[in-house]
Amino acid sequence: MQYLIKFSKKNSIRFIGHLDLLRTIQRMIKRSGLPVEYSKGFNPHINMSIAQPLPVGVYSSGEYMDLYFEKEVLEDHIKEKLNKSAPSGIEVLRVDRVKNVENKKVFKSMAEINAAKYIINIKYKDVSELKENMENLMKSENWNTIKKTKKGEKKIDIKKLVKKLSYDIFENRLRLETVISCGSVENLSPELLSSFIQDNTENADKDCFIDIMREEVYVRRQNKLFPLYEYVSKLY
Amino acid sequence: MNTISDDILFKVEKPARYIGGEMNSCVKNKDEVDIRYAFCFPDVYEVGMSYLGMKILYYILNERKDTYCERVFAPWPDMEELMRKNNISLYGLESKDPIKSFDFIGFTLQYEMSYTNILNMLNLAGLSVRASCRGEEDPIIMCGGPCAYNPEPLFDIADMFALGESEEQMNEIMDLYKKYKGRKKKFLRAVCHIEGIYVPSLYDVSYNEDGTIREFKPLYDDVPAKITKRIIKNFNDVVYPDKIIVPYTDIVHDRITLETFRGCTRGCRFCQAGIIYRPVREKKTSKLLEIADKLIKSTGYSEVSLTSLSICDYSDLKNLVVNFINEHEKDKVGLSLPSLRIDSFSVGLINEIQKVRKTGLTFAPEAGSQRMRDVINKGVTEKNLMDSVSSAFESGWSTIKLYFMIGLPYETMEDIKEIAHLSQKVVDEYFKVPKDVRKKGLKVTVSTSIFVPKPFTPFQWISQIKVEDVKEEIRELRSSISSKHIVYNWHESPLSYLEAVFARGDRRLCEVLIKAYEKGAKFDSWSEYFNFDVWVEAFKECNVDGDFYAYRNRSYDEILPWDFIDVGVNKKFLIEENEKAKRAEVTPDCRLGCKNCGVNVNLGGKCFEGAVFNKVQ
Numbered sequence: 001m002q003y004l005i006k007f008s009k010k011n012s013i014r015f016i017g018h019l020d021l022l023r024t025i026q027r028m029i030k031r032s033g034l035p036v037e038y039s040k041g042f043n044p045h046i047n048m049s050i051a052q053p054l055p056v057g058v059y060s061s062g063e064y065m066d067l068y069f070e071k072e073v074l075e076d077h078i079k080e081k082l083n084k085s086a087p088s089g090i091e092v093l094r095v096d097r098v099k100n101v102e103n104k105k106v107f108k109s110m111a112e113i114n115a116a117k118y119i120i121n122i123k124y125k126d127v128s129e130l131k132e133n134m135e136n137l138m139k140s141e142n143w144n145t146i147k148k149t150k151k152g153e154k155k156i157d158i159k160k161l162v163k164k165l166s167y168d169i170f171e172n173r174l175r176l177e178t179v180i181s182c183g184s185v186e187n188l189s190p191e192l193l194s195s196f197i198q199d200n201t202e203n204a205d206k207d208c209f210i211d212i213m214r215e216e217v218y219v220r221r222q223n224k225l226f227p228l229y230e231y232v233s234k235l236y
Numbered sequence: 237m238n239t240i241s242d243d244i245l246f247k248v249e250k251p252a253r254y255i256g257g258e259m260n261s262c263v264k265n266k267d268e269v270d271i272r273y274a275f276c277f278p279d280v281y282e283v284g285m286s287y288l289g290m291k292i293l294y295y296i297l298n299e300r301k302d303t304y305c306e307r308v309f310a311p312w313p314d315m316e317e318l319m320r321k322n323n324i325s326l327y328g329l330e331s332k333d334p335i336k337s338f339d340f341i342g343f344t345l346q347y348e349m350s351y352t353n354i355l356n357m358l359n360l361a362g363l364s365v366r367a368s369c370r371g372e373e374d375p376i377i378m379c380g381g382p383c384a385y386n387p388e389p390l391f392d393i394a395d396m397f398a399l400g401e402s403e404e405q406m407n408e409i410m411d412l413y414k415k416y417k418g419r420k421k422k423f424l425r426a427v428c429h430i431e432g433i434y435v436p437s438l439y440d441v442s443y444n445e446d447g448t449i450r451e452f453k454p455l456y457d458d459v460p461a462k463i464t465k466r467i468i469k470n471f472n473d474v475v476y477p478d479k480i481i482v483p484y485t486d487i488v489h490d491r492i493t494l495e496t497f498r499g500c501t502r503g504c505r506f507c508q509a510g511i512i513y514r515p516v517r518e519k520k521t522s523k524l525l526e527i528a529d530k531l532i533k534s535t536g537y538s539e540v541s542l543t544s545l546s547i548c549d550y551s552d553l554k555n556l557v558v559n560f561i562n563e564h565e566k567d568k569v570g571l572s573l574p575s576l577r578i579d580s581f582s583v584g585l586i587n588e589i590q591k592v593r594k595t596g597l598t599f600a601p602e603a604g605s606q607r608m609r610d611v612i613n614k615g616v617t618e619k620n621l622m623d624s625v626s627s628a629f630e631s632g633w634s635t636i637k638l639y640f641m642i643g644l645p646y647e648t649m650e651d652i653k654e655i656a657h658l659s660q661k662v663v664d665e666y667f668k669v670p671k672d673v674r675k676k677g678l679k680v681t682v683s684t685s686i687f688v689p690k691p692f693t694p695f696q697w698i699s700q701i702k703v704e705d706v707k708e709e710i711r712e713l714r715s716s717i718s719s720k721h722i723v724y725n726w727h728e729s730p731l732s733y734l735e736a737v738f739a740r741g742d743r744r745l746c747e748v749l750i751k752a753y754e755k756g757a758k759f760d761s762w763s764e765y766f767n768f769d770v771w772v773e774a775f776k777e778c779n780v781d782g783d784f785y786a787y788r789n790r791s792y793d794e795i796l797p798w799d800f801i802d803v804g805v806n807k808k809f810l811i812e813e814n815e816k817a818k819r820a821e822v823t824p825d826c827r828l829g830c831k832n833c834g835v836n837v838n839l840g841g842k843c844f845e846g847a848v849f850n851k852v853q
Contacts, residue, residue: 021484044568057246
């Protein structure tokens with residue numbers, strides 16, 4: 001039995017890395033006593049996978065994991081049990097049964113995701129030039145930057161990976177709301193986008209931490225974006 | 237409250253060390269408590285969080301409605317720098333409040349080389365490192381743990397020391413404190429009457445011309461001249477946490493620790509724990525299973541480790557292991573055993589537990605020659621070791637680790653060469669196992685550490701081996717090892733010299749410690765921060781000779797700095813043991829008959845309390 005669990009990784013534990021988060025979630029599931037499936041082998045662990053790893057320092061209200069059960073359990077019951085055993089930084093937001101159909105490829109969140117929405121706050125020492133800077137930036141056709149990969153550095157244009165972007169300017173910060181490519185086909189890290197904007201605007205306070213929240217991840221079908229839970233509960 | 241902003245956290249190496257909020261951590265309303273207690277571990281989070289004593293005392297203190305206990309660890313130097321730059325004083329992980337305003341700051345003393353971190357943490361808290369310079373309004377600094385059995389090098393750092401097991405004592409201290417809150421001096425005078433409490437400012441020491449102690453005496457008539465360590469007489473029923481903190485980030489021992497018994501009867505002469513934790517007292521299997529069950533449910537851990545000084549001596553071990561596996565196989569919770577003795581019983585048992593995964597096996601013969609093992613009373617023969625490794629090789633292990641000490645008392649170069657010979661015999665044993673039975677890829681790792689004589693052991697009177705001789709011994713050992721299957725790991729760090737100095741030091745070392753700290757010493761047990769030159773300068777400037785403490789043979793009638801502490805074991809017993817060591821004469825396990833060390837008479841606790849039987853298995 002497969003379930004899609006949507007959860008939040010709260011601000012307070014944003015600095016917990018992916019592996020630590022995995023371990024934390026495994027223990028939360030273990031405490032819940034739910035009849036989950038274990039992997040076979042010498043060192044059995046809970047059969048689960050996280051849809052899209054979250055970079056260290058980023059928090060989220062739109063995380064997903066696939067979790068497998070030995071038998072069918074009511075969705076509300078799963079949500080309640082998990083939340084009772086959750087540590088302070090994690091909250092289960094909703095649970096959807098994944099109805100795998102015979103002869104069809106088994107659903108894997110990881111493989112379905114195409115985009116993600118982020119709220120980004122960047123601090124500035126002075127915002128007087130920021131409006132003009134941003135307007136110019138939005139007009140420019142290419143956003144060329146350097147992406148560091150395991151193999152070395154690569155020059156890429158990230159503009160085409162940004163699907164939507166709106167911004168507001170406050171007293172000492174720039175607030176971005178953006179939907180960008182995410183997943184195994186095309187991916188843009190919110191940090192790369194943020195530092196590109198920092199580098200191409202004046203007076204960004206680079207000594208300050210950039211506040212990034214992931215709000216939702218999406219699946220694209222017929223050129224429309226659907227939140228992952230909606231896709232699973234209605235379309236899949 | 238301190239605000240530890242993201243602007244700081246994103247710059248440090250492991251931010252999870254500083255955020256708190258973990259599962260089962262205890263957050264209270266500070267307006268509803270009378271006592272705030274900062275439980276400090278003078279090392280980083282991952283090390284401190286692995287320590288069982290903190291889990292127990294954190295639980296006991298927080299069970300009290302009137303007390304709020306929080307955890308504090310030494311910030312890593314990257315965080316320390318940012319804290320100092322941003323005026324963040326040392327805080328409790330739970331409330332983030334500065335610990336300067338707490339009632340108590342407790343430090344656990346697990347190893348001597350963490351002392352400079354204590355000073356640094358006091359300084360980061362905004363307090364003077366010297367007890368004599370702190371005021372009535374400042375928190376009470378108390379220390380406990382194994383190194384508190386020689387508290388003197390910290391005599392002007394801590395206000396009080398707690399000796400022995402604190403489960404009951406801690407509540408007595410808190411109850412008393414409520415009567416004296418705000419009157420530190422009066423409290424310290426009163427608390428010295430609680431058994432096991434040492435208040436150094438209430439005593440005076442004078443010295444002979446040769447530097448040895450002339451007299452150690454209380455300043456007032458009502459202050460006890462002898463401090464007796466505390467023990468828990470009914471160990472089966474003593475409070476044990478039913479929930480422990482589950483860290484977000486990986487720590488050194490990231491599992492449930494189930495304390496099966498305290499004390500050890502083997503009587504190894506180098507081992508301080510074997511004396512100071514006497515007498516042996518056990519928890520019953522039913523109790524342990526009950527505790528394990530609660531902890532598994534409250535934490536979600538999938539590994540339980542059985543702990544004690546030598547786990548195979550637990551009298552009901554087989555029953556415990558079998559029952560545990562039966563109960564928890566279905567929920568996929570595994571069992572692990574940390575310290576194994578060298579006998580085939582142990583190998584059989586570990587085979588049972590780890591049915592499939594064949595990670596490395598570790599054995600500690602401690603010395604290479606039989607004569608040397610008899611000197612240190614490590615009741616293990618070459619045959620024991622060969623039987624064990626042979627059955628390990630037959631069961632599919634091919635990686636073996638062997639631990640030895642060098643610089644043991646009454647050692648000769650012949651004994652050192654025997655380490656190489658013994659390791660070679662382990663290699664030979666592997667090739668005796670038929671090719672189709674043994675697993676490929678034999679690797680025997682030999683590690684040596686340098687022996688540090690400790691208080692309350694039969695070797696407390698003996699000089700440590702000199703650094704030059706260590707080098708010589710290591711050179712000899714390296715040239716005696718020929719097999720390509722043997723990997724030799726060693727260190728010749730002057731760290732063990734400092735350990736020897738502080739382990740048996742007196743009050744005069746307190747100045748040296750403060751001086752070294754002021755010169756920048758911290759995290760001394762981390763090789764990347766250890767700087768011996770700083771210490772050499774500190775000794776020189778304080779006009780203290782480290783060799784006097786490390787390299788001196790004491791006579792039996794010398795007053796030792798820790799003589800005022802009664803651990804239950806008679807000095808006469810330790811002297812006899814040292815004399816037997818000189819003759820390489822073995823003292824059998826006390827399970828084979830009482831050796832009259834005195835612990836059951838002096839402390840009023842029974843040996844083998846709670847054990848199913850008291851025979852060697």
